[in-house]
Amino acid sequence: MKLTVVGCSGSFPSAESACSSYLVEADGFRLLLDMGNGALGELQRHCGLYDLDAIFLSHLHADHCIDMCAYFVARYYRHDGGRCAPIPVYGPEGTEHRLTTAYADTPTASSMSEVFDFHTVKPSTFEIGPFTVHTERVRHPVEAYGIRIEHGGKSLAYSGDTGVSEALDALARDSDLFLCEAAFTHGKESIPDLHLTGREAGETAARAGARRLVLTHIPPWTDAEVNLRDAREVFGGPVELAAPRVTYEI
Ligand SMILES: [Zn+2]
Ligand SMILES: [Zn+2]
Numbered sequence: 024m025k026l027t028v029v030g031c032s033g034s035f036p037s038a039e040s041a042c043s044s045y046l047v048e049a050d051g052f053r054l055l056l057d058m059g060n061g062a063l064g065e066l067q068r069h070c071g072l073y074d075l076d077a078i079f080l081s082h083l084h085a086d087h088c089i090d091m092c093a094y095f096v097a098r099y100y101r102h103d104g105g106r107c108a109p110i111p112v113y114g115p116e117g118t119e120h121r122l123t124t125a126y127a128d129t130p131t132a133s134s135m136s137e138v139f140d141f142h143t144v145k146p147s148t149f150e151i152g153p154f155t156v157h158t159e160r161v162r163h164p165v166e167a168y169g170i171r172i173e174h175g176g177k178s179l180a181y182s183g184d185t186g187v188s189e190a191l192d193a194l195a196r197d198s199d200l201f202l203c204e205a206a207f208t209h210g211k212e213s214i215p216d217l218h219l220t221g222r223e224a225g226e227t228a229a230r231a232g233a234r235r236l237v238l239t240h241i242p243p244w245t246d247a248e249v250n251l252r253d254a255r256e257v258f259g260g261p262v263e264l265a266a267p268r269v270t271y272e273i
Pocket of ligand 1: 087
């Protein structure tokens with residue numbers, strides 16, 4: 024598996040990064056995890072506009088899904104003629120309605136479902152292309168999922184947005200790479216069931232026995248180096264900060 028960080032800024036874009044979006048590739052199949060603000064532009068650095076095979080949306084906060092509106096335009100009004108065939112989009116209950124109303128507040132003749140094949144995510148195990156994926160409900164103010172992706176005996180776990188959660192521990196169990204949000208800073212911000220601190224991300228990785236931890240979703244107003252240091256204090260494995268355009272071979 025190859026993981027590319029398309030965007031990793033938490034909650035809103037930074038000068039350096041779009042919001043959450045990660046490209047996972049194997050066997051020529053491209054699965055995009057989340058498509059937050061600015062992700063569609065960045066994505067085109069890594070693959071063609073129409074080269075995605077499936078999209079997974081962890082939850083329906085704008086910083087994880089809002090560029091789907093722009094991607095709808097690109098697929099529906101395709102400039103070189105013809106509408107794009109629907110690609111699978113996996114998201115929480117209500118994803119189509121959420122994206123449709125975000126796109127336009129008046130009914131239009133165009134329909135998201137003509138270019139997106141929506142699938143409702145529940146906690147389960149299923150196949151997306153060559154990947155076996157496992158989804159779990161995580162702790163966040165809206166219905167939100169973490170995902171574990173397995174391919175060729177390797178595993179990648181992605182937290183989405185979450186507070187401390189046993190389900191997240193299970194997703195990250197013995198993972199080769201654990202991509203975990205660390206939006207909050209230990210000792211500064213503590214709101215249950217919203218986000219993890221760097222320390223909590225490190226503790227989760229340690230409990231789960233993850234082999235490598237990549238911290239992501241750190242907002243521009245937060246000192247990422249502090250969250251990195253806090254994670255390293257409690258997790259003995261390699262820890263680093265996600266950065267746009269960085270790739271990992273898993
Ligand atoms: Zn978020
Ligand atoms: Zn969120």
